[in-house]
Amino acid sequence: MHDFAYDFDTVTPEVWRANEENWKKKLLNLPNWYKIPLINCNASHNLSDGSLARFRGMVQDMHNPEFYFEEFEVFNTVTNEIKTKSGKYKDTASILENEKINYTENLKSAQRQTMVAVTLPGLNDWAQNIENDKNHLKHLEDQPNTSKRLNITKLKRSYDECDDEDAMEVEGSEGKKEPRVTETVAEPSNVVSREHLLNFPLPDVASKSCIIKIYDDSENLKLNDMIEVVGFLSVDPALSGEFQPDKNSLIEPTTETEAETITHNPPPSLVPRLHAVYVKKLDHCNPLVLDGVDKENVLKEANSAREHLLKALTELLLGDQLAAEYLICHLIACVYLRQDTLSLGQFCLNMSNLPTKKYPNYAKQLYDIIKQFVTKSYYLPLTVDNMNTMALLPKKDYDCNRLTSGVLQLSKHTHLVLDETQMQQGQLDSTGVHNISALGNLIKLQKVEYDFKYYKMEFDSDISVLVLSEGKSLLPSDYHVSLRPEASSLEIFDAIVEAATYYLKEEIMNTIRMYLTNLKLIKYSITEDLQFVEEDFIEMRSNSDSDNPVTADDLHRLLVLARLVSLSRGFDTLNKECWDITKKMEEERIKRLKNRVPPLS
Structure with a gap:
């Protein structure tokens, strides 16, 4: 036979x-x-x-x-x-x-x-x-x-x-x-x-x-x-x-x-x-991940994979461990629930203060490493020419009776990296303004508007957007991290890229690739006993002032981040340790934004 x-x-x-x-x-x-x-x-x-x-x-x-x-x-x-x-x-x-x-x-x-x-x-x-x-x-x-x-x-x-x-x-x-x-x-x-x-x-x-x-x-x-x-x-x-x-x-x-x-x-x-x-x-398209996720095993091995990834990203982000922590959370984030107009779980990250004076192609070099980890991604330089000429939104072609595709017609769990460092002086025309608006809607609502000429229709999406910029991005974001490069790392960045490539052997790469996919598929639950969250939120509100009030949105942002901090460390529910790490990360991130330093050249 x-x-x-x-x-x-x-x-x-x-x-x-x-x-x-x-x-x-x-x-x-x-x-x-x-x-x-x-x-x-x-x-x-x-x-x-x-x-x-x-x-x-x-x-x-x-x-x-x-x-x-x-x-x-x-x-x-x-x-x-x-x-x-x-x-x-x-x-x-x-x-x-x-x-x-x-x-x-x-x-x-x-x-x-x-x-x-x-x-x-x-x-x-x-x-x-x-x-x-x-x-x-x-x-x-x-x-x-x-x-x-x-x-x-x-x-x-x-x-x-x-x-x-x-x-x-x-x-x-x-x-x-x-x-x-x-x-x-x-x-x-x-x-x-x-x-x-x-x-x-x-x-x-x-x-x-x-x-x-x-x-x-x-x-x-x-x-x-x-x-x-x-x-x-x-x-x-x-x-x-x-x-x-x-x-x-x-x-x-x-x-x-x-x-x-x-x-x-x-x-x-x-x-x-x-x-x-x-x-x-298909729930995913990672050829290394078989059907049916072994939740217990994934969570058990998560911390080890995270350490490898954290080490590599900290080096590539010029010694900035906080930025590396946020980038890991961004890479495992996905929309896990939709309620009315809310898309819960989205995590658009804007990373600014990139050292573009010394390394004009830093954003592209960073993307070239990220695409080695994630299954699907696309790098889009936000140049005036690109915004004025590219078709980002799908459009109905009635002459041929078909949908003409656009760049934002992507399947779930695709990583879209927007490089704002490539933006030069120039005038956005009506197409460019429309495209910037479309990117903003994608980031805020996780929806893409399809143009059917006589009417518009919104389609849900689940696209992770990373915006790389010099100053704060002109696009909205959920979390804005200002990079703090170490002077010593800046001097040897090309050697760092080479060393990272050497360190990330196929076996380690595959461990990271499976880690990033599996954590999108793991079900996370919030337990009844979250008294430490309630107590901290009450304290945060009492310590805030009228110029910087602590709102329900701040709590929501903390809980979204805490979910990813927990998952990244191999926990499928929130504990006090991960909550404390989350608070510390947000405190440091906000402190940086308030005390901006000029970029290192």
Whole structure:
């Protein structure tokens, strides 16, 4: 018996459909899941049409439901034999030269949801390399793609087309002619560009796109959800919008433009289709962290990982341990509860007083280390040019009937680093002002406003924003830490970066990477017995004056920070020790802001 359990490498849509429940049960118990080819890590031209494949990514857009023929009859004009076939998990009907589809009787239509998924925006190289090592199947490159087309009939049809049989037929290699489907379709039509078809959120980041067709209404997927899909691959070149048959406008009124047709039907060599048999929502995308977090073990090992991270960050922040403590809290923070307009758990950190006079690229060098720790991140220099020209917010394109992505269309737990030290003098135009406003809304509300032209719609987000600046940022923040570099560290910063890179061996890096992901997934609880918090808050209020009153917001800020201080040290609830550490951190942070010192050059 061959290695791949239960014949998943040879199963066809017909075989699967004959016993769906049994196949799905086998799939969920599959020990070598990675042997189902992952499109992210394997070239789709090495995968056979109609074979099982996987795709992992973010839901980027949703199209209108699509009607298809769930059951239809095929009549053989030579043998007079009638067969019943199904269009489920397929885009095309493979029929023989002498076969015709009966469009008048026993035709059962159904609908499927169509959505576009893109590989996870901002997925860092270390995570992608682990994914490639685990999922790249070398043997696929050694075998030719032998999938042959018979007569191809598209199964996505409007009801108006059902009488026009001739327009549907496309001869295969066994017929008299092979029309345009033999053309190379790697390059899209000149009607729209390749970038338009791929529509990735982040500019200049290598990504892949896939059209997912969902048959189960209960999936309840939303925009920006992280998903892994298993389904039957559909990569026949005839699916490209460039090869849609010409319609007689008198008989079949055109309901969509050529640009819309091509946008929704890009060349499969560029954007493959996947007919889903199983969809899994992902809580995270760290390839080092397996499903089902072992809470006890994570908390037990947290302090050790934290010490490694604290040591590295303190060095990189030029000897400033307080700034390192706040940065660790920022890196493990996420939205854990939404109440009305409140997003509880967000932790936008503004780190100012960066030594940009001596090290103009300090912010980028710091980011280059941070991206080695976190699974997904994006570095955005806040230059006047970027703000005036970049599309940060997604926007509906009614000409092509699709959502044009923007930089802020990101999946949860993505780290967005805004480098304000790159801002030069210049004038923000209306786009720039709008973009700055969008960043402010993201920070304050953890919401991103999508532009549907006639109306705006807010979507919840969970994006950790770190603002690096010289003075206090022009953007809002939850915590503002003014860096206090040590003079001795400033002199040897380049050597510090080199030493940190040497110290952070792969084993330590992986410990830190798992630590940062696991602590976002751990459930934290507040016990009834928090008398020490109440007593301290009463004392803080009694000691405050009218110029600097202590408010409920201050208590909320302390409790959010205390939650992260506790988790970072391996506690899933608040104790007096962590509370005292939190108070001391905030006292020192606020004291620094009141007693500002000029930056060390």
